[in-house]
Amino acid sequence: MEMPVPDAAIISGKDRIVARLVAALPPGTVISDPAETLAYECDGLAAYSCAPLAVILPRTTAEVSAALKICHEMSVPVVPRGAGTSLAGGATPTADCVILGIARMTEVLEVDLDSRIIRVETGRTNLAVTGAVEEHGFFYAPDPSSQLACAIAGNIAMNSGGAHCLKYGVTTNNLLGVTMVMMDGTVTEIGGAYLDAGGLDLLALICGSEGQLGVVTEATLRILPKPEGARPVLIGYDSNEVAGACVSDIIKAGVLPVAIEFMDRPCIRATEAFANAGYPDCEALLIVEVEGSPAEIDEQFAIILEIARRHDPVELRQSASPEESARIWLGRKSAFGAMGQMGDYMCLDGTIPVSQLPFVLRRIGELSDEFGLKVGNVFHAGDGNMHPLILYDANAPGQLELCEAMGAEILKLCVEVGGCLTGEHGVGIEKRDLMTYQYAPEDLEIQMAVKDVFDPGWLLNPAKVFPLGASAARRVAAE
């Protein structure tokens, strides 16, 4: 993955930059010792790393503002960072950048159960947001699989999803307001504890903008009452086509499961060897989870089972207890770990129209043969959000490049069938140079024009999202 050539003038001016930041911020806020900045050299896309010039870890919005103002004045690029769990390289540094980490800002600022909102500092982890309200029977719905570690700031930057977004939506559907610091240090409030922010939908622009428009330090989030219960049913089929048809029929029937997860044979076998969850050895496995009271779950199960049987399943297992539910979920939740046991892997997240599932799975199988790399598929089938895991050997020369080339082919395939490059992980650096497959030059131009409005100097996370060639003129002009 290519990165821009770092600005030598900034690197050589490090002492001056650090001195100004240190002078303006409380002790312990600025890290500039190379031994310590190394800890910030990469995020979840660990194949790419580069230690930043310095790291700032502010404790307040005012400190974020002061830091950004200085970086703005000195034209230093800033890469915002939540918990550093991005799989797309959203927080990958450059040698001439300052990392602005929000991890020390974790406070709950307000809980209003009657209005069903919580306001938090955005360094708080996703799971800790639910943790702040669950004793009252509420939860925060978006649940990316990294939810134990990932920060709300990163969730907002990447518009994160999760397994349950089929019913509850992704971050943008649950974000009501933000306090955002612009690159020049201006602090602004958008939206709040009400369902529609006024004026143009700036919240929608900010959510998913990958830290390129501003640094969100506080967020007002919707919280929801916890359902009475939830139970899954496991369905096995001998063909991906049939499993895909079953998914489509369930959705059409009016059942709104919270999750429909799909695993293919390579993934089932890897998982069984690893976690021994008792899955059948079949071509495609579905886990469908529904919510409600015991009777409501049974009512929905009856409909789902009737549809499932129509498609002649090889396995049909409905959970009647928490133990059985845990067993059904065990394999799914171990899937990434199981694939990881088999080697290094790259996880993609292209999204496709549900109707294209069988075709796309078949093509991925063919690409696997062509490239000689194994692929397991485990994904959110209800909304067509694929997660092909391509296995490779990071120590073998050329394998990473081969894996990336195959990944690119899969993502192009997703776009060709009417889908998109990324459903929930974001573009980052990983899919940056594939953007031209989804968007025409003018479609990218208008998006970059949006960044011009928020960050005219192109200092915030400048080397992300847009193909380097497309953004070059703006980044150079800004220097």
Next chain:
Amino acid sequence: MRPETEAELAHMIADATGPLRIVGGGTRSFGAGAGEALSTAGLSGVTLYEPGALTLVVRAGTPLAEVEDVLAAEGQRLAFEPMDHRSLLGTSGAPTIGGMVAANVSGPRRIAVGACRDFLLGVRFVDGMGRVLKNGGRVMKNVTGYDLTRLMAGSYGTLGVISEVSLKVLPIPRACLTLALDGLDDARAVAALSRALGSPYEVSGAAHLAAGHKHTMIRLEGFDASVAYRAEQMRALLAEFGDWQLEEDCTVWQEIRDVTALQGGGDVWRVSARPTDGPMLAARATGADVVYDWGGGLIWLRVPVGTDVRAALGDFAGHATLVRAAPEVKARLGMFHPATPPVAAIEAGLRARFDPRGILNPGLMTPREGAA
């Protein structure tokens, strides 16, 4: 002007020499001022509908009623329950998909499933320079690049003229029940609605008509046994407020959706606020007729002609939109709530990029500068 294709639309905008007034069905004419009318009516028709994938792609000028018929034939619908503005605004004509999206029109079910913008998967539009642009697509999850799709929802035609949209649709539930109770004052009613919305029983409507019988309503939808079960649980949960009646006829929600209680004379304001602030805010608008939706978070106020409701409300978290008033009142008070200086600057910057010549519905959303 009435383009028949997206390409024609692009040419017309590129060649325009003065302001354009974008018109869909003309039912939500919120007071767009001068300019040559540009109708999207010629851009009509469903281009793709996959019931099994819950996706619909439709051109902007397609009448909403036509879309609803197509969906109903497959047992599906636009779940965000778009309001029909005709009775409130006294307009005629047929609402279009483009107008609905441009104004981000939602209804009572917004509290449960989201707004129009939450169901918008992708958009094609022509900007103020005549460039044909697209964003998003037709899949449920998409974080590829910036979300200009939702930006277009609620931009009232000021950033571009929408030519085609993709929408997520949902199945129509088999059963619907309404719990209703008369006589609660505003604060008690909102307290009851908060309790209901904080329960696990999946409320899809929570409204209170403050005038007359002081009618409070809670809607439950889903499968038969489930709805019946939740209704009983809810009656027990809310027993301290009174003896809630169960009504199987859910058509009353159309009246909430369209705010029919406030049709006729007077100005109508739409206030978006923290739900528990609703009664306090409504009280500040002394003498107003009040309809609460969204559990108290959406407050419709009918006030005497020319009343400055924003001045009456004072400083609060939320915003007030002047939906129905004579042009001179709208000109004096402004339709949209003033923005803070940083937000106004961002909005002005976006307009300058999307419509550098300032010809698309000029003045409809601006000025918003000035207030804090």
